[in-house]
Amino acid sequence: MRVKRYVVNALPEAVSMIRMDLGKDAVILDTKEIKVGGFMGMFRKKRMEVIAAVETGASKQGELPQRKPSPEVNAVVEQILQTAQRSGAAAAVMEPPQPQPEPTISDKRMEREQFIINEIRDLREYMVKLSRHQSELHTLSEPMIALKERLFEQELDEEWSDKLIEALRESEQSAERVYDRTEVWNESKRILVEWIRPYSNAEISREARVVHFVGPTGVGKTTTIAKLAAEQTIKRGRNVGFITSDTYRIAAVDQLRTYANILNVPLEVVFSPMDLPKAYKALSERDLILMDTAGRNFRSELHVSEVISLLQSSEPNETVLVLSLTGKTTDMAIIAERFSKFGIQKVLFTKLDETTVYGAIMNLVLKYGLYPTHLASGQNVPDDIERFKAGSYVDLLLGDAEHE
Ligand SMILES: Nc1nc2c(ncn2[C@@H]2O[C@H](COP(=O)(O)OP(=O)(O)OP(=O)(O)O)[C@@H](O)[C@H]2O)c(=O)[nH]1
Ligand SMILES: [Mg+2]
Structure with missing residues (x-):
């Protein structure tokens, strides 16, 4: 089916345009009065918006869309x-x-x-x-339908895709024309970047002396800590130390110890919050301490409050929630909500390389006001990690206009 939108002074004007563009089998799906142009909401002109459609060859006759189901x-x-x-x-x-x-x-x-x-x-x-x-x-015009479908596949919450369509329609009205596919994609990029920009460019705080990493099992906390230790040492010239409280899993301490040896970073192991002062003392020469925690089922509120109680520190500190993009969007939202209640604001997404669905990032950032610091995209330490940038993220989310 081909769908086209016309903005005209009166219906007869649209009818002849529809006949010319879509042929004699075209049907009018909707008409409504709109206001276009003007200045600061004044002097807007009344126009008529007409949506027309025609079935393309593949569809059978008699299957035209119902006007008002x-x-x-x-x-x-x-x-x-x-x-x-x-x-x-x-x-x-x-x-x-x-x-x-x-x-x-x-x-x-x-x-x-x-x-x-x-x-x-x-x-x-x-x-x-x-x-x-x-x-x-x-x-909706054909490019807008394609955009909506792309965002649906990307699991972007309908709330945001609806708002985006609304903003695009307003933009079309001001421009007094219907956008083609490339224009819809370009304008969407501009709008989405504007929404997410206030949350981008976050990084590991330069003021924090202790940074805790929390998150569900197996999302890549330990690997990410090793990557960030290299980043902070090489790019920021910071003197890094490790603490791990992950004594649940048998090989967990050894995993971080291996990275600590390779990166030449001292490691302290704590079994309970009571061990923390001793660990901080042992690392007193270090200006940044990255603390690893055990992955738990953080859909459980009890586990969330348990880990939060372990993160108390008299040092300037912050906590980064690590989430894998291979997780289910709904589960990630529950976990993000639980942690944001405790004031956690930073988030780091891993396993970008294992998915082609990116909507969860936008959903969580906009809904819970989380600041993404990095995107991790592979198992290689220290290379597979990048700072989060609004522009490149929105490119991933929208994909290529011509291929959608
Ligand atoms: N593909 C891919 N794999 C990753 C990424 N980050 C980590 N991994 C892999 O994910 C697996 C789990 O990584 P860990 O760093 O042990 O995860 P964790 O969150 O510390 O796990 P627990 O401590 O058991 O909760 C390992 O095989 C890592 O190599 C990533 O960005 N992409
Ligand atoms: Mg771990």
Whole structure:
């Protein structure tokens, strides 16, 4: 299907343009009055936005998009609801029965009917949402549909892709024309970079003497600490020391010790918060201490508060949450929320090389106000890590306009 948007003075003007562009089989999907141009919200001109579409060769005749599916959907569901209401179940919805000491057969029937009514209501909400989504798609230009699909595949929250589409439409209105694919991509990049820029260019604080790394099991905390030790030593000229509190896993201490030996960095092992002062004392000559912690199931609030209690320090310190991009977006959001409640603001994403889906970064940054410091993209120490840059990140998220 080809979809095109026209901004005209009156409908007849659009009809002749549609005939010329899309042919005689084209249908008008939507029309609405819009305001364009002007200065600071004043002197805006009234125009008409017309969305038209035509089925391309591959589709069969008679499968043209429905103009307004939602009223029909609503009507069907309404009918089901009314039938249920006539059978007396509606009374159960309006006035739920007071709990009786011994439920009778009719109480049980009412309960069942109420359950069915609620199911139908949920179904109606879902169908209304679905048809709204479909009719929204029908009002979008082809490049905008392609953009929305790309962002959906990238698992960007709908909240942000909707906002982006809204901003693009406003931009088109000011420009008084419909953007082609390259323009949609370029303008999207400009807008997304603007959103994420305030959170980019974060780095390991130059003021912090102790930096703790926390995160779920196996995300790459220990490997990342080794990479950052090299970065901080070589690029920042800082004198680095390691502490690890990961004494849960048998080989964990040895793993960090191997890196410590290669990088010539002293390592202290702590078994409980009581060992920390001794470890800080042993590393008193070091101006940056990177502290490794054990990976835990941080969907559990208990584990989060346990690790937080270990991170108390009288030294200037900060905590970096390490998350792997191979994790599920919903799980990452739960973990980010748990840690952001404790004031953790920095995040570092690993395993960029193992995925092609990048929306989670934007979702977490914008929702929880997290500052990404780096992106890690491989197992090589110290090379596979880079500072987070808004522009290159948005390029990854949007991909190439022509290939989408
Ligand atoms: N592909 C890829 N692998 C990585 C990356 N970072 C770490 N790894 C690998 O992920 C595995 C786990 O890394 P660790 O550094 O041990 O992870 P951890 O978070 O310390 O694990 P726990 O201490 O067990 O919670 C290792 O095989 C690393 O080489 C990365 O950016 N990309
Ligand atoms: Mg580890």
